[in-house]
Amino acid sequence: QSVTTDMETLTREVKKFATDKKLEIETLKVREEYRREFLGNVSHELKTPLFTVQGYLSTLIDGGMKDKTIRKKYLERAEKGVERLIYIVQDLDMMAKLENGELNTEFAKFDMVETVQNVFDMLEMEASKKDIMLLFDRKYNKPVYVFGDQEKIEQVLMNLIMNSIKYGKEKGSTEVAIEDFVSNKVIVRVTDNGEGIEKQNIPRLFERFFRVDKSGSRKEGGSGLGLSIVKHIIEAHNEKIYVESEFGKGSEFSFTLGKFKG
Ligand code: ADP
Numbered sequence: 001q002s003v004t005t006d007m008e009t010l011t012r013e014v015k016k017f018a019t020d021k022k023l024e025i026e027t028l029k030v031r032e033e034y035r036r037e038f039l040g041n042v043s044h045e046l047k048t049p050l051f052t053v054q055g056y057l058s059t060l061i062d063g064g065m066k067d068k069t070i071r072k073k074y075l076e077r078a079e080k081g082v083e084r085l086i087y088i089v090q091d092l093d094m095m096a097k098l099e100n101g102e103l104n105t106e107f108a109k110f111d112m113v114e115t116v117q118n119v120f121d122m123l124e125m126e127a128s129k130k131d132i133m134l135l136f137d138r139k140y141n142k143p144v145y146v147f148g149d150q151e152k153i154e155q156v157l158m159n160l161i162m163n164s165i166k167y168g169k170e171k172g173s174t175e176v177a178i179e180d181f182v183s184n185k186v187i188v189r190v191t192d193n194g195e196g197i198e199k200q201n202i203p204r205l206f207e208r209f210f211r212v213d214k215s216g217s218r219k220e221g222g223s224g225l226g227l228s229i230v231k232h233i234i235e236a237h238n239e240k241i242y243v244e245s246e247f248g249k250g251s252e253f254s255f256t257l258g259k260f261k262g
Pocket residue numbers: 159163164166167168192194195196197205210211212213221222223224225226227228251
């Protein structure tokens with residue numbers, strides 16, 4: 001009797017051990033695949049601007065320096081490429097820090113209205129290059145206190161508004177609004193009337209390195225990491241991010257934040 005019970009227990013334990021190991025191996029396999037894909041993506045993203053810069057510099061060395069207009073044009077393009085590389089590396093750095101938990105979210109009371117204004121000030125120049133108007137309803141002449149990490153929320157707004165400029169049309173506009181959401185939350189909306197996003201691409205927007213237009217020739221530099229960083233930061237606040245978009249018409253990205261209960 002007791003021998004059979006022991007045998008049964010043993011068999012059960014062996015089976016459990018095997019299942020656990022199998023799961024562990026599966027997890028490791030997924031991680032390994034993820035790591036490989038990540039490395040592939042990083043090198044691909046870096047290669048494109050590097051080859052661009054190299055191309056322009058070689059042309060300049062091989063005689064392109066003689067013509068003043070070509071010289072200026074090519075140097076500017078090379079500079080754009082380097083700028084893009086810097087963006088990618090900065091985004092990678094941010095992503096790595098977020099994932100390693102090195103960027104602890106420091107919660108405090110801050111004014112959302114002031115934060116929007118700060119970001120507008122930083123992006124005004126960028127917007128004016130495309131004659132894009134940055135709109136913020138004047139009803140926000142008094143503070144809206146929320147609870148969160150101001151620096152990181154500033155980064156979120158920065159990425160969202162920068163995208164609305166990059167994918168916005170000339171003479172278009174970007175509007176930011178802060179509205180009451182459920183009783184103890186606000187929702188911050190960033191709305192543009194730019195190129196919009198096709199329905200099938202919406203679920204993939206927040207994936208690392210996802211970009212709608214993958215061609216190396218696209219004019220808007222970026223790493224495809226901006227929205228994954230945004231999502232990370234919002235989730236670290238235990239809040240939600242939403243996107244609504246109509247292709248050809250425009251997009252709206254919005255996120256929630258807890259009100260400061262003072
Ligand atoms: P990046 O802008 O560096 O490519 P993001 O992660 O910020 O990366 O955005 C991913 C993709 O989502 C962009 O490449 C673009 O195709 C699309 N996208 C993001 N914001 C907008 C927007 N406001 N309007 C249209 N498309 C957008």
